[in-house]
Amino acid sequence: MTAARSATTPVTRRRTRRSILGSIAWYVGATLIAVCTVGPLLWTISTSLKPAADILSGYLELIPRNPTVENYVTVFTDTPFARYLFNSMFLAVAGTVTNVVFGSMGGYALARLRFRGRRVVFGGFLASMMIPTIVTMIPTFLVLRFFPLAGGNDIFGQGGFGFINTYWAVIIPFAAGPFAVFFMKQVFEALPDELGEAARVDGAGEFRIFSRVYAPLARTGMAVLGVLTFQAGWNSFLWPLIVLNDPSLFTVQVALSSFITEHETNYGPLMAGTIASTIPVLLVFVLAQRYIVQGVAHTASK
Amino acid sequence: MTTPAATRERTSGRSAEARPAPFPRRSSGGVSKTMRRQAVSAWLFLCVPIVLFVVFLLVPIAWALYLSFTDYAVIGDTTWVGAANYVRMWTDPYFWIALRNTTVYTLLYVPLGLVIALGTALLLNRDSAAARVFRTLFYIPVVSSTVATASIWFWLLNPQYGIFNVVLGWFGIDGPAWLYDSKWAMFAIVLMSVWAGFGANMIIFLGGLQGVSPDLKEAARLDGANAWQVFWHVTLPGVSKTTYLVATLLIIAAFQVFDQAYVLTKGGPGNSTLTLVYYIYNQGFGSLKMGYASAISFVLFLIILVFSLVNARVSNAKADGR
Numbered sequence: 001m002t003a004a005r006s007a008t009t010p011v012t013r014r015r016t017r018r019s020i021l022g023s024i025a026w027y028v029g030a031t032l033i034a035v036c037t038v039g040p041l042l043w044t045i046s047t048s049l050k051p052a053a054d055i056l057s058g059y060l061e062l063i064p065r066n067p068t069v070e071n072y073v074t075v076f077t078d079t080p081f082a083r084y085l086f087n088s089m090f091l092a093v094a095g096t097v098t099n100v101v102f103g104s105m106g107g108y109a110l111a112r113l114r115f116r117g118r119r120v121v122f123g124g125f126l127a128s129m130m131i132p133t134i135v136t137m138i139p140t141f142l143v144l145r146f147f148p149l150a151g152g153n154d155i156f157g158q159g160g161f162g163f164i165n166t167y168w169a170v171i172i173p174f175a176a177g178p179f180a181v182f183f184m185k186q187v188f189e190a191l192p193d194e195l196g197e198a199a200r201v202d203g204a205g206e207f208r209i210f211s212r213v214y215a216p217l218a219r220t221g222m223a224v225l226g227v228l229t230f231q232a233g234w235n236s237f238l239w240p241l242i243v244l245n246d247p248s249l250f251t252v253q254v255a256l257s258s259f260i261t262e263h264e265t266n267y268g269p270l271m272a273g274t275i276a277s278t279i280p281v282l283l284v285f286v287l288a289q290r291y292i293v294q295g296v297a298h299t300a301s302k
Numbered sequence: 303m304t305t306p307a308a309t310r311e312r313t314s315g316r317s318a319e320a321r322p323a324p325f326p327r328r329s330s331g332g333v334s335k336t337m338r339r340q341a342v343s344a345w346l347f348l349c350v351p352i353v354l355f356v357v358f359l360l361v362p363i364a365w366a367l368y369l370s371f372t373d374y375a376v377i378g379d380t381t382w383v384g385a386a387n388y389v390r391m392w393t394d395p396y397f398w399i400a401l402r403n404t405t406v407y408t409l410l411y412v413p414l415g416l417v418i419a420l421g422t423a424l425l426l427n428r429d430s431a432a433a434r435v436f437r438t439l440f441y442i443p444v445v446s447s448t449v450a451t452a453s454i455w456f457w458l459l460n461p462q463y464g465i466f467n468v469v470l471g472w473f474g475i476d477g478p479a480w481l482y483d484s485k486w487a488m489f490a491i492v493l494m495s496v497w498a499g500f501g502a503n504m505i506i507f508l509g510g511l512q513g514v515s516p517d518l519k520e521a522a523r524l525d526g527a528n529a530w531q532v533f534w535h536v537t538l539p540g541v542s543k544t545t546y547l548v549a550t551l552l553i554i555a556a557f558q559v560f561d562q563a564y565v566l567t568k569g570g571p572g573n574s575t576l577t578l579v580y581y582i583y584n585q586g587f588g589s590l591k592m593g594y595a596s597a598i599s600f601v602l603f604l605i606i607l608v609f610s611l612v613n614a615r616v617s618n619a620k621a622d623g624r
Contacts, residue, residue, distance in 0.1 A: 027432070030425060034439040037497070041442060043465065044454045059463040106351040115341035121348060128359050132558050132606055134579050135599045138369065138586050139362035173358040176351040200336070206343035235447035237561050238579075242587055253449040257565045260453055267457055274453040278446045285445045289438060296505040 041278075048072070048271035055267050071272035078269070079255065080248070081276065087167075088252040089280065091240070092233035094171045099229045100222050102176035107184025108210050108218075112196060122185070125178040133239075141242060144169050169243035170236075180225055187221030188214060224295040227288045234281050252277040370597035375590045387597035397598065399573050400581040403488060407577065408556035410492040415552050416545065419500045423507030424537070437508070441501035448498065448561035455494045456481070456566060481567055484574035491562045491575060499555075503548045510544030511537070553609045557602060578602050 042062065047055060048071050050064045058065055075081050109115075110122050144163040147153060152160025163169040191214055199209045215222075240251045250258075256277050259270050285292060370387055374380045391397045422440055426433045443451065458464045459480040467477030478486040514537055522532045538545075560579040563569055569576035569584075578598065586595030 026425070030432075030436045033422060033425075034436055037440050037443050037501070040454050040458055040465075040497075041446070044457065047457065056463055060468065102350045105347040109344040109347035113340045113344040113347070114337065115344040118344070121352065124355065125351070128355065130554075130607075131359070131363070132554065132599075132603055134558060134582055135366055135603045136359060136362035137582075138592050138596055138599070139365035140358055141587075142365065142592075143357060143362060173354070176354050178351070178355065178359075181348075181351050206340060210347070231445070235449075237447065237449055238564075238583070241564075242583075253447050256449050256453060260456055260565055261568075270453060271457065274450045278450045281445050281447070285442075293437075293441075293505055296502050
């Protein structure tokens, strides 16, 4: 016992020294990258808490000399920033709810119900995910603008503005994205067959089997999809920029982008607005990190 | 075309038979009734996604294709102009500028994004609490929107007070004006996009690295392979599928770059950050030349399609070769 141990000691020691060096190098490398990823955000928070006079003179100070919330006050009083936050929240939540509900139902049908045409429907959804959104952007705008009987339009879609400049223009086209259907299909496929068969023998209807048997088992999957959809909705920019021109309907991203143009040198309020617009997604990330990592990994495994 | 489908049909039929019968076969009538009920439910379950799919995807694609052969401009008469929009692209200098800028962006962004995502994944490919903490920290930029990221980088890239030029100054380098310099603006946008996006691809690579057998790596090491050889001959081939996937995602995203250029530089200075999607946006919603904009968007669609297919080819050939 003792002899064996003393025989291995030099080797072990050499290996230990190497592994200590290696692990120091690992920590140094990882910390340097972390500084690059988190540093800019910290610097932004710090800048947002500095009074106007200190922003340029004390631009290298990570801890503000005279911390103040005046920039936040400016953002929320000079602009209807609370309204922008509400618009973004409303649209992101609406998109999340519709995608989780319709995505679950559609995904369930494709995964667990047998019917003619299933392969065609699934193939269509799959192929559509490869089409860049820019291709359908202009006609989607036109579909919404000339939608019959919407927003002052007559039956032929003339006379009004349709759904343009309403929340609907953002909600409807993306209410049940192919990704949501595809994602939930994968989730439901992983569940066992037997449960549904047993319920079917007991005479349960298809909707009941979905809502009582399978949907509760797919809650984690729904949470993952919900978190991903919320983030995408909150962060979406180009589409709200196109269809929402009424300032009272601006999302926080659209408003922030116009800040950059308008307050080009007024960094304090700009940084405060940036932080205020990021806090909701950051909170979701902190609370639901597990789901996000799972979701991203899952997206890749398709 | 019919043969594989028929084979698949037969296989799926066989596998259905192999499974225990889903319900007692009272009579063939009962079975078909259940089947019919399932089919009706399935279409009901799918009706919302299918209707939206038709109205906001199939119809728009057909409509866009039609528009690309017209001079549609929302107001005024619309006439069929044949291939004029496509011909016009050939002689439109701004289209070529946008195409060149987008290509430059893609050629810089994709390799850089790929290498950094794989590099960080390799660094964090260990099971420890510290690795999990760093994974979170590396992922943070992904959470913030492109607009918020742009806003943050607007400050970082400030020629006088931004951290970039401050750090360069420590080394005696007089940093460029970045977003105000037509030579550097696109590069700045590439750096920003890599920073903002690599965390998600790192997670995908971490998933891929789970599939690389530790035994194989150990065997290579015992055979005297050094760390680089193990990486090059074992790890990298092991994640070739993931690499293909990430590269495709990056290329598709790169060709659609818009937010950053719109928010930070409005396509400038001197059109140096005018991208294809930005040009389509300008033509379609700025100048209301929706016919022409649709034609450009179809060209962009084809470019993305070609790149995805070529990439799939190359990656598959590589995977087969090993």
